[in-house]
Amino acid sequence: METSSRVEMILDKLYNDPANPAGFAGVNQLWTEARKIDASIKKKDVQEYLESHRTYTIHRPRRVHFKRSITNPSGYMTDVQCDLADFQKLSRQNNGKNYALVAVDVLSKRVFAEPVRTKKSNDMIDAFEKILERMEMHPHRIFSDKGTEFCSKEIIAFFREKDILKYTATFSSVKASLAERCIRNIKQRLYRFMSEKHT
Numbered sequence: 001m002e003t004s005s006r007v008e009m010i011l012d013k014l015y016n017d018p019a020n021p022a023g024f025a026g027v028n029q030l031w032t033e034a035r036k037i038d039a040s041i042k043k044k045d046v047q048e049y050l051e052s053h054r055t056y057t058i059h060r061p062r063r064v065h066f067k068r069s070i071t072n073p074s075g076y077m078t079d080v081q082c083d084l085a086d087f088q089k090l091s092r093q094n095n096g097k098n099y100a101l102v103a104v105d106v107l108s109k110r111v112f113a114e115p116v117r118t119k120k121s122n123d124m125i126d127a128f129e130k131i132l133e134r135m136e137m138h139p140h141r142i143f144s145d146k147g148t149e150f151c152s153k154e155i156i157a158f159f160r161e162k163d164i165l166k167y168t169a170t171f172s173s174v175k176a177s178l179a180e181r182c183i184r185n186i187k188q189r190l191y192r193f194m195s196e197k198h199t
Contacts, residue, residue: 004045014034018193078107081144087100096117103142121155124152125155
C-alpha cells in the first residue's frame with residue numbers, strides 16, 4: 001500500500017507539471033520520466049494511474065490509422081512539414097491570435113511554432129519569416145496540405161525568393177502528418193492542463 005501511494009505521488013508530480021516532458025502526456029512519456037526517479041515503476045502502474053485520471057480519459061484521442069507514403073529526409077533541417085493549428089476558441093485570451101503555425105523538421109522532429117492572427121498571406125508570411133529566423137539553416141523543402149493559406153501566389157513567391165522548394169499534398173485527404181501529430185499533442189497537453197486547472 002505504501003509503495004503504491006509513493007508511485008502515485010511520483011506520477012502525480014510529473015503528470016501535473018506542464019514544465020516537465022511528462023506533463024499531461026501519454027503513457028510512454030510519463031513512464032520514461034517516472035523511471036528516472038524510480039526504476040521499479042512498471043508501465044502497468046502508469047496505465048492504471050492514467051485510466052483513473054479524469055483529464056487523461058476525457059482528452060484521449062480516437063486512433064485511426066491510414067497508410068501514407070514515408071518522407072525520407074536527406075539530413076538535418078532539409079525537409080520540414082508545416083500545418084496550422086486552430087485556436088479560434090481561445091483568441092480572446094491570445095490577443096486576437098486565432099491560429100499557430102507549426103513547422104516540424106522531419107529528421108530531428110524539432111518543432112517551431114508561431115502565433116498567427118489570420119490565414120491571410122501577409123500574416124502567414126510574417127509567421128514563416130519569424131520561424132525561418134529561428135532555424136539554424138533554411139530547409140531545402142517544405143511540405144504542407146492543400147490548405148489555401150499555404151498555396152497562395154504570395155506564399156509561393158515568398159518561398160521561391162528564399163530558395164525553398166514548396167511541396168503540397170496532391171489530395172485534400174493527405175496531410176502533413178508529422179505537423180498534424182505535433183498539433184494534436186500540443187492541444188492534448190494544453191486542454192488537459194486547462195481541465196486540471198479549471199481554466
